Amino acid sequence: MLDMSADEFRRAGHEVVDWIADYLAGIREYPVVSQVQPGELTGLIPPSAPEQGETIDDILADFRGIVIPGVTHWNHPRFHAYFSNSASGPGILGEMLTAALNVNGMVWKSCPAATELEQITLGWLREWLGLPEEFFGIIYDTASVSTMHAIAAARELVDPEARTRGSLPNLTVYTSSHAHSSVEKGAIAIGVGQDNVRKIPVDAGFCMIPAALAEAIEQDIAAGRKPCCIVPSVGTTSTSSIDPIPAIAGIAERSGAWLHVDASYGGPAAIVPELRHIFDGVGRAHSLVLNPHKWLFTPMDISAFYTRRPDILRRAFSLVPEFLRTAEDGSVVNYMDYGVPLGRRFRALKLWFVMRYFGRERIADLIRSHVAWAHELAEDIKSDERFELAAPVPLSLICFRYKGTDEQNRTLLDRINASGIAFLSHTVLNEKFVLRLAIGNIRTAETDLEHVWSFIQSLANDLDAPN
Amino acid sequence: MLDMSADEFRRAGHEVVDWIADYLAGIREYPVVSQVQPGELTGLIPPSAPEQGETIDDILADFRGIVIPGVTHWNHPRFHAYFSNSASGPGILGEMLTAALNVNGMVWKSCPAATELEQITLGWLREWLGLPEEFFGIIYDTASVSTMHAIAAARELVDPEARTRGSLPNLTVYTSSHAHSSVEKGAIAIGVGQDNVRKIPVDAGFCMIPAALAEAIEQDIAAGRKPCCIVPSVGTTSTSSIDPIPAIAGIAERSGAWLHVDASYGGPAAIVPELRHIFDGVGRAHSLVLNPHKWLFTPMDISAFYTRRPDILRRAFSLVPEFLRTAEDGSVVNYMDYGVPLGRRFRALKLWFVMRYFGRERIADLIRSHVAWAHELAEDIKSDERFELAAPVPLSLICFRYKGTDEQNRTLLDRINASGIAFLSHTVLNEKFVLRLAIGNIRTAETDLEHVWSFIQSLANDLDAPN
DSSP states (O other), rough: OOOOOOOHHHHHHHHHHHHHHHHHHHHHOOOOOOOOOTTTHHHOOSSSSSSSHHHHHHHHHHIIIGGGOOOOOSSSTTTTTSOOOOOHHHHHHHHHHHHHHOOOSGGGGGOOHHHHHHHHHHHHHHHTTOOTOOOOEEEOOHHHHHHHHHHHHHHHOOTTTTTOOOTTEEEEEEEESOOOHHHHHHHHHSOGGGEEEEOBOOOSSSSOOHHHHHHHHHHHHHHHHHEEEOOBBSTTTTTBBBHHHHHHHHHHHHHHHHEEEEEEETTTGSSSGGGGGGGGTTTSEEEEEOOHHHHHSSSSSEEEEESHHHHHHHHHHHOOOOGOOOOTTTSOOGGGGSSOOOOOOTHHHHHHHHHHHHHHHHHHHHHHHHHHHHHHHHHHHSTTTTTESOOOOSEEEEEEEEESSSHHHHHHHHHHHHHTSSSSSEEEEETEEEEEEEEOOOOOHHHHHHHHHHHHHHHHHTSSOOO | OOOOOOHHHHHOOOOOOHHHHHHHTHHHSOOSSOOOTHHHHHHHHHHSSSSSOOOOOHHHHHIIIIGGGEEEEOTTBBBBBOOOOOHHHHHHHHHHHHHHHOOSSSSGGOOHHHHHHHHHHHHHHHHHOOOOTTOOOOOOOSSSHHHHHHHHHHHHHTTTTHHOOOOOTTTTEETTTTTTTHHHHHHHHHTGGGGOOOEEEETTOOOHHHHHHHHHHHHHHHHTEEEEEEEEESOOTTTTOBBBHHHHHHHHHHHOOOOEEEETTTTTGGSSSSGGGGGTGGGSSSSEEEEEHHSSSOOOOOEEEEESOOHHHHHHHOOOOGOOTTTTTTOOOOOGGGGGGOOOOOOOHHHHHHHHHHHHHHHHHHHHHHHHHHHHHHEEEEEEEEEEOSSSOOOSSEEESSSHHHHHHHHHHHHHHHHTTTEEEEEETEEEEEEEEEETTTTOOOOHHHHHHHHHHHHHHTOOOOO
């Protein structure tokens, strides 16, 4: 046997499972943010790989002793930086099986189950979100890659010659000044160019101003440019603001541009009936992205992309070499036709596990709690006169600041993160340094938030009084 | 506890590990190719997700009863289609831990271990491959995505204005008529356009003809076009032919274009000292891709991309929004700066496990065996007068055909794959339908190949005599 024997795998696998169970159960004992210095881990590992194999026991010992101290624990219930995510139990079990099957679902034939389960789970999720039935679903690795594909499909829609002739530098992409950097990055990658990305101004609540969008489009058309793609957000990265999709959809329809909605973080909230309104107008979009690996309790990476125009997406990307032609080509979906990556892990499996294990009600309850806790914490922050909210709280992200200098807020953030007790990140709003506290991990309890907030309050006691 | 409890996870995790151990040990009992019809799996699964959660036992039972029959077993030692890959034991254990940690290594700070271990393992691999020390390594998901990044970096090199202004349709990309479709797809995505991809003719051994490349470049320059990227292969997809890199490197250097070597499948063979020559000239390339998830016994997905010009790659893609700025930005690698995807799973962990568990010698031995077995099988095929080799066998892929009609070869392939005994794929060479048999799975033994070959011979008995 050239590989590890079944017995050895079984023994080591049980040990790994036990470690994971203990790790997740004892996650609060770890500092949230890794305390290592740059290069510290590198200094502990030999500069060359071994000539002879080593035992799995030695490797697992180094994993625990060397790797773990360098890990920032995204599983920690007080990880509130960026957007929280979750390695839920059923999601991990699904990933274990995906790794073991190790199939490549590039065409239906290369693993029928991978293709069909991707269609099924994305259909289930579409129903939970109340999206139109004609929305075709595909899984990419990340929202950035999903959005890049949306912009490429948009180019195919408005300039179908581009695929053969190459891009012309006359296409324009529109997003808000608060959109995720992936819109700009996607436009750069695709060849649209950074200068052709219009960052439409936002209102006081950090939402895109439709009139400003309409004006920008008019100016571009007058200057001979071609509006290609409009990307509003349901949950921007800095503040989770929700752009007015219905008004934007109307403008998109009149302009002939592709409408792509970035709901990477915010999207799952539409599963909750009383929050469904965040998706008003989304059914009119050409495409939509949301990440089950953010707020849907599924381990990375899984980004769900929906489009009502799979024909255009396919026209942008299909390219079938002889060695990948199959007898079933006319009657099945071959996901390789819809994007750049050819290789495709069986990513739907973990989502299937998560959706079935929790069911819709429990997932809706979880998301509902996160939003409710965010509102409660926002109230607590408002009622401490040393602090202020820096943005509305439509979902589960709170932007706030100490009523002092940027320097004081930076110090406060550094002290929070150095403590190991919690991890927050920051942004800049109205030219002021602002703390971001995101709620979304499955293990976060209300007591964690009370702990974090009283800790922040205690740190504030050591700052100079606000100006 | 909102997630699965530690006890439940432990119990279900042990069950999953036991299933994986049994599955891999008993892999020969499964038909290689799934026997399901299109839509069969879909018909067995409810059209909607459950409202209430289900038990993990029910989910695992459906995984075994419904999903597994729809799986084509890439783990099967007689999976010889496309290119073989391997879910080795240590690789699966690494993936289990990656799923559990569920970190996003987008910046150093968000998980120092993920960034540093990626640098370390890719450094180790670089040494095994004899690549220059200045080659900077980064992991992408697939070779297609790696190659797309190479073409984007090439554009940044030859037309640095493109990033801001947008692409012009005057760039040209060169590859052989036998290159992987990802080169063309990457060029389409980036905005170069399909018409600007030159497919340079190949010689009798299916290798790019350098003189034809030089001529194509001259013609394009004379026509006012700008050579952007040249992509030779070390191991093409149809036949595993190896393009003459040293001659091509010379042409690339004179043209000023970026040289990207696609060694996705063939690359790992350079670990074997007596096969190292396949990398002659590769050190002169601007970039190189090889896939540890193909022939390096590591589960999907992990594509290793190396470049001597990380400065250019970074200039093409870096875009740092406020919320991702960190105090360490000057002194660490933040991998998000080097590509489209922002989210990054901890993919280096499984490669670290694989390289350590097997060590260099055992991995070299495995690859050496695969190449030797391919040569032995090629001799067997040559010595059966009913068959002929259709291409040289430089690595571990054999292209051969029954000396009959295309129809007969197609029938032969269909019967092989319908039998469940083996899975081969096909290509077209010199306008003839050809069978491809790839060797590369860690569980393949020489007896498997004997089994497959005698089975193919027995099927040939039932075909009409060759013309």
